[in-house]
Amino acid sequence: MEKKSQALRARRPGARTSKKQKTAFQEFWRRFKKNKLAVAGLIIVVIYILMAIFADLFFSYDFITENQISNAFAPPLTTAEIDLNNGNTAPHLYILGADNFGRDILGRIIHGARVSMVIGFTTIAFAGIVGSALGAIAGYYGGKIESIIMRGTDILLAIPNILFALAIVAALGPSFQNLLLAIGITSIPAFVRLMRASVLTIKNQEFIEAARALGARDFRIIVRHIMPNCMAPIIVQATLGIAQSILSATSLSFLGLGIQPPSPEWGNMLSDARSYISYAPHTLLFPGLAIMTVILAYNLIGDGLRDALDPKLKR
Amino acid sequence: MDELLLSIQNLTTEYHTDESVIHAVNGINLNLKKGGSLGLVGESGAGKTTTAYSIMGLLPKLTGKIAQGSILFENKDLTRLPEDEMRTIRGNEISMIFQDPMTSLNPILTVGDQIAEVLEIHGTADTHAALAKAGDMLEMVGIPRERMHEYPHQFSGGMKQRVIIAIALACNPKLLIADEPTTALDVTIQAQVLRMIRDLKAKLDTSLILISHNLGVVAQVCENVAIMYAGRIVEYGPLREVFSRPLHPYTEGLLNSIPRIEIDKERLSPIRGMMPDPSVLPRGCIFRPRCPYAAAACATKAPHITEGSGRSVMCLMHEGVIPNTMGTGGNHA
Numbered sequence: 001m002e003k004k005s006q007a008l009r010a011r012r013p014g015a016r017t018s019k020k021q022k023t024a025f026q027e028f029w030r031r032f033k034k035n036k037l038a039v040a041g042l043i044i045v046v047i048y049i050l051m052a053i054f055a056d057l058f059f060s061y062d063f064i065t066e067n068q069i070s071n072a073f074a075p076p077l078t079t080a081e082i083d084l085n086n087g088n089t090a091p092h093l094y095i096l097g098a099d100n101f102g103r104d105i106l107g108r109i110i111h112g113a114r115v116s117m118v119i120g121f122t123t124i125a126f127a128g129i130v131g132s133a134l135g136a137i138a139g140y141y142g143g144k145i146e147s148i149i150m151r152g153t154d155i156l157l158a159i160p161n162i163l164f165a166l167a168i169v170a171a172l173g174p175s176f177q178n179l180l181l182a183i184g185i186t187s188i189p190a191f192v193r194l195m196r197a198s199v200l201t202i203k204n205q206e207f208i209e210a211a212r213a214l215g216a217r218d219f220r221i222i223v224r225h226i227m228p229n230c231m232a233p234i235i236v237q238a239t240l241g242i243a244q245s246i247l248s249a250t251s252l253s254f255l256g257l258g259i260q261p262p263s264p265e266w267g268n269m270l271s272d273a274r275s276y277i278s279y280a281p282h283t284l285l286f287p288g289l290a291i292m293t294v295i296l297a298y299n300l301i302g303d304g305l306r307d308a309l310d311p312k313l314k315r
Numbered sequence: 316m317d318e319l320l321l322s323i324q325n326l327t328t329e330y331h332t333d334e335s336v337i338h339a340v341n342g343i344n345l346n347l348k349k350g351g352s353l354g355l356v357g358e359s360g361a362g363k364t365t366t367a368y369s370i371m372g373l374l375p376k377l378t379g380k381i382a383q384g385s386i387l388f389e390n391k392d393l394t395r396l397p398e399d400e401m402r403t404i405r406g407n408e409i410s411m412i413f414q415d416p417m418t419s420l421n422p423i424l425t426v427g428d429q430i431a432e433v434l435e436i437h438g439t440a441d442t443h444a445a446l447a448k449a450g451d452m453l454e455m456v457g458i459p460r461e462r463m464h465e466y467p468h469q470f471s472g473g474m475k476q477r478v479i480i481a482i483a484l485a486c487n488p489k490l491l492i493a494d495e496p497t498t499a500l501d502v503t504i505q506a507q508v509l510r511m512i513r514d515l516k517a518k519l520d521t522s523l524i525l526i527s528h529n530l531g532v533v534a535q536v537c538e539n540v541a542i543m544y545a546g547r548i549v550e551y552g553p554l555r556e557v558f559s560r561p562l563h564p565y566t567e568g569l570l571n572s573i574p575r576i577e578i579d580k581e582r583l584s585p586i587r588g589m590m591p592d593p594s595v596l597p598r599g600c601i602f603r604p605r606c607p608y609a610a611a612a613c614a615t616k617a618p619h620i621t622e623g624s625g626r627s628v629m630c631l632m633h634e635g636v637i638p639n640t641m642g643t644g645g646n647h648a
């Protein structure tokens with residue numbers, strides 16, 4: 001008994017520090033880790049991101065955009081001679097085979113990952129920042145400003161995403177910048193609505209009133225007190241949004257309005273290959289798998305984040 | 316004569332809703348000397364918090380409105396100050412402590428950051444100096460400096476309220492408004508927090524308005540007390556005198572509702588009835604429906620403020636309109 005109380009006393013100061021060391025992030029990570037599917041998703045995404053960053057180390061851009069007609073439709077795991085443009089040839093192992101122009105499919109998928117990741121991140125960064133700011137303003141100020149912003153969002157939401165993106169690209173012409181713009185704009189409404197809803201719940205809390213009683217300006221209250229408290233659903237939406245915008249980009253490219261050949265992009269790879277589906281199914285299979293795994297991975301991460309960031313499930 | 320810090324004259328605050336106008340505060344007068352302390356006592360809905368919000372200029376923008384009167388703070392009329400100037404006063408010269416410490420702190424900022432923030436807002440200190448000052452403030456309210464890097468959820472209710480006090484006093488304000496600072500706390504912590512407010516008030520020479528529905532809380536801290544009922548101050552005076560010899564029937568009723576150890580009583584005598592609906596106030600004396608001494612005149616003639624020897628009261632008995640039968644227990648006894 002005495003020993004126990006001694007032990008308790010001895011532990012007290014240490015007990016607090018060990019609890020203190022568990023930061024909010026560690027707590028979040030502990031919960032995220034429990035979801036094995038989400039971790040799998042994270043690993044897949046990290047692999048694709050690394051592939052995107054180091055694409056040039058695996059295959060040079062020139063190589064994967066250059067036609068090697070003699071090797072067209074080479075099946076996976078075949079070795080064929082490729083023309084080096086100086087009269088010599090060298091053997092090359094086509095791990096995932098070659099497409100209708102004899103280009104290495106693996107190389108094109110890796111370089112395509114670069115395009116997809118850039119599109120995913122930039123469009124969502126743009127939509128997230130613009131959408132959150134608009135949503136926060138609408139939620140905080142209410143009244144006329146809110147009506148204008150929210151009705152604008154409703155208009156955007158009324159038009160199907162892909163159709164709207166199609167219209168923008170068709171009007172401005174197919175280019176990488178226009179593709180980013182089109183997908184970015186169509187991704188905004190989700191963030192506006194989400195942010196506005198969160199702000200509405202946060203802004204009536206007492207600590208906002210307290211901040212006002214300290215003499216804080218609206219800007220400070222929104223940026224420092226309200227928005228950080230609304231981040232959880234925004235982070236989840238951003239993750240799911242990346243998947244959505246990658247899908248939109250591949251769809252537009254598939255329709256010929258996105259990334260133009262010979263630049264490698266998963267959507268236009270599918271588009272090129274679809275005529276040969278029965279003759280050389282691998283040309284279609286691998287880009288399709290790439291799209292599927294990335295979208296799936298982002299969705300798994302999104303679900304995992306949603307669970308890990310949900311305060312109601314806190315234990 | 317001591318200098319007046321705050322002088323509220325004929326303050327009338329209303330809330331306009333779609334259906335009705337709620338008369339939350341109806342022409343109150345209050346004076347607070349530099350370094351003085353005033354207790355504002357009344358039931359829920361008496362207009363205590365609305366008075367505080369009127370002073371702070373924090374009334375809800377769309378519904379709340381100061382219809383009449385002035386709030387002179389160091390000879391500036393706060394009701395007429397533009398929002399920009401008001402902002403430099405809030406948190407700097409007039410601070411407010413809110414009711415519920417659990418929700419008055421931002422859950423995702425460390426307490427140190429939150430104390431430092433008020434110093435940054437008012438440009439009193441740069442980021443580095445503000446954090447150092449935040450540590451000092453924490454120590455002043457009896458929390459170890461090392462804990463400034465912790466988050467509100469790692470603090471107990473009493474400690475959170477102390478952090479809030481530290482925030483409120485960081486800029487060394489001239490006036491501190493404490494709105495029910497102990498209501499959400501355990502009884503054991505209440506006394507601690509009240510003592511701290513009283514000691515810091517003396518140390519920093521801050522004036523204090525303490526809002527409470529609890530006469531006992533006010534008794535521990537304040538020199539003067541104002542009893543509010545349905546948006547009016549029905550009685551005002553030095554705390555001891557008001558408590559020992561209440562002039563208004565409502566004050567008497569409040570005091571009778573407190574259990575006292577020295578008086579042998581089977582039952583407490585509560586005040587009968589409810590406070591009138593603030594959107595339709597009764598004619599005549601607002602307390603008449605619940606008043607044990609009410610006479611016929613009370614239904615038609617509204618009482619004025621009767622002043623004398625540092626006290627004031629709003630009751631016809633003291634205007635000589637009806638006979639003073641205070642202390643007899645009235646008609647219902």
